[in-house]
Amino acid sequence: MRFAYYPGCSLHSTGREYDASFREVCARLGLEPDEVEGWTCCGASSAHATSRLLSVALAADNLARVETAGHKDVVVPCASCFSRFKDATHEIESDPGMKAEIGGILGRPFSNSVKTIHPLELLDKMGEEGRLGAAPVKEMPGVRAVCYYGCLLTRPPKVTQFDDCEYPMSMDRLLGRFGVRTLDWSYKTDCCGAGFGLTRPAIVCKLVKKILDNASAAGANVVAVACPLCHANLDSRQADLNRAGGNGAGPGAYKMPVLYFTQLIGLALGAAPESLGLGSHLVETAPVLGMMR
Amino acid sequence: MDLTPTQVIHAVRLGLRDLVLDSKTIWICASCETCTTRCPQEVDIARVMDAARILARREGRRPRIPEVAAFHRSVLESLRMFGRLYELGAIGALKLRTMRLTEDLDLGLRMFKKGKFRFIPAFANVLATNRIFRRVKKAERART
Numbered sequence A: 001m002r003f004a005y006y007p008g009c010s011l012h013s014t015g016r017e018y019d020a021s022f023r024e025v026c027a028r029l030g031l032e033p034d035e036v037e038g039w040t041c042c043g044a045s046s047a048h049a050t051s052r053l054l055s056v057a058l059a060a061d062n063l064a065r066v067e068t069a070g071h072k073d074v075v076v077p078c079a080s081c082f083s084r085f086k087d088a089t090h091e092i093e094s095d096p097g098m099k100a101e102i103g104g105i106l107g108r109p110f111s112n113s114v115k116t117i118h119p120l121e122l123l124d125k126m127g128e129e130g131r132l133g134a135a136p137v138k139e140m141p142g143v144r145a146v147c148y149y150g151c152l153l154t155r156p157p158k159v160t161q162f163d164d165c166e167y168p169m170s171m172d173r174l175l176g177r178f179g180v181r182t183l184d185w186s187y188k189t190d191c192c193g194a195g196f197g198l199t200r201p202a203i204v205c206k207l208v209k210k211i212l213d214n215a216s217a218a219g220a221n222v223v224a225v226a227c228p229l230c231h232a233n234l235d236s237r238q239a240d241l242n243r244a245g246g247n248g249a250g251p252g253a254y255k256m257p258v259l260y261f262t263q264l265i266g267l268a269l270g271a272a273p274e275s276l277g278l279g280s281h282l283v284e285t286a287p288v289l290g291m292m293r
Numbered sequence B: 001m002d003l004t005p006t007q008v009i010h011a012v013r014l015g016l017r018d019l020v021l022d023s024k025t026i027w028i029c030a031s032c033e034t035c036t037t038r039c040p041q042e043v044d045i046a047r048v049m050d051a052a053r054i055l056a057r058r059e060g061r062r063p064r065i066p067e068v069a070a071f072h073r074s075v076l077e078s079l080r081m082f083g084r085l086y087e088l089g090a091i092g093a094l095k096l097r098t099m100r101l102t103e104d105l106d107l108g109l110r111m112f113k114k115g116k117f118r119f120i121p122a123f124a125n126v127l128a129t130n131r132i133f134r135r136v137k138k139a140e141r142a143r144t
C-alpha cells in the first residue's frame, strides 16, 4: 500500500529515530511511504500563536502538495504536524470564505480533499481488519509498557477525530498485537509541557516528573510515545530530575526508557536495534533489549 | 499563570482588555487543548489564548513572558529563511534574544553527541514559503 508521507522538521532532526523506525516498520509490513516532495514546515505552535491565517496557509501548502502528487491520504507521525494539518482541514471546511482565500495565498488551486492520518490510526485499522502483513518474531515477556498519547493526537476531538479523547486505546491495542504488554495508568493524555522545554524548562520538568512517577507507580518499565516533542521532553529531562534529587528512591533513580511505538513494533518484528535508532536516546534503552527473547 | 483560564474568559466577557493582553497566562498556555476539550459550554478556550497572543503582538504590547514570544519569532524566522525549521539556528537565535546562553548547555551537548541535530540546514521551497508570509500579511492588513 502506498500513501503520502509527511515527516516534518522534527523527524528529520531531533526525532530522527521516529522516522527511521517508522520506515523500518513500513518496510516489514509491506507499506510504501512516499515522502511529499519539497515539503515545508507546517508552522507548528509558533504560526498559530502569531497568525490564524498563516497557520492554516502553511499547513494547506503541504496538503496541496499531497493533492498534486495524486494522493488522497497523508500519513503524519509527528503529533504537532498532525494537529496542524487536521486543524487546517477543519478550519477551511467550517469557514466558507477560507478555501478561496487560501487558494489565493498559495497561488494554486486547493480543494481540501486530503485526509490526514496518524500512523497509529493506519496500523490500528490494519490490525482490526487483519491486514497487518507480518507477525512478531520476537517475544517481549519482560516488557510492561504504558502508552503515552500526549495532547495533540486526541485534542480537540472535534478536529482530530482520533480515538477516545480521555482514555485512548489504539496504541495499547496495536502494541498488544505485537506481543507488547501494556498497562492501565492515569497520564495517557496529560501534557508534557510541549515547546516549553526551550523557554521554561522548570515547567517541563515538573510535568515530566508527574508522568514518569505515575508510570512507575503503575509498574511500567517502558514508556511508549507517538510524538517527537513528547519523546524529547520525557527522555531528556530525566537527568535534570536526577540532579534535583531523584524520585525518593534515591538520586539517579529516573532511568525510564522512552521508546517510540514504532521502535517497539520494529523490535517485535525482529529489526536490529541500530536500524531503529535505539542508540540515540539519552536514557539507556539497553534494558529493553534484555526483556526480549 | 497569573490568571486561570476561567478568569481569562471572564475578563474577556467583561472587556478587560489590558488585563488579558498583558497577562502572563496567554504566554504560559501550552495550547494543550484540555480546556477546549472539556468545556461544557464548548468555549474554545485555547483559541481565545491564541487570539490574545495575536492581538497583544499586533498592538505592540511587550509580552509578559518575553522568552516565549522570542521563541515563536525565532521559529518563524527560521521557517522563512529555510522553508523548514533549522533547530540549531533557531535555538541559537533564541539564546541570543533572551541572553540565556548557558541554560541547558549540557543537555544541548549530550543531544549533540547523540547526533540529534543537523549541522547543515535543509532548504525547501524558500521562495514559495516567503510568498505565503507576504500574502498573509497583505490579506490581514486589508482586513483591519
Ligand code: SF4
Pocket: B005, B028, B029, B030, B031, B032, B033, B034, B035, B036, B045, B046, B049
Ligand atoms: S490550552 Fe492547556 S495550557 Fe492552555 S489554557 Fe487550556 S488547559 Fe491551560
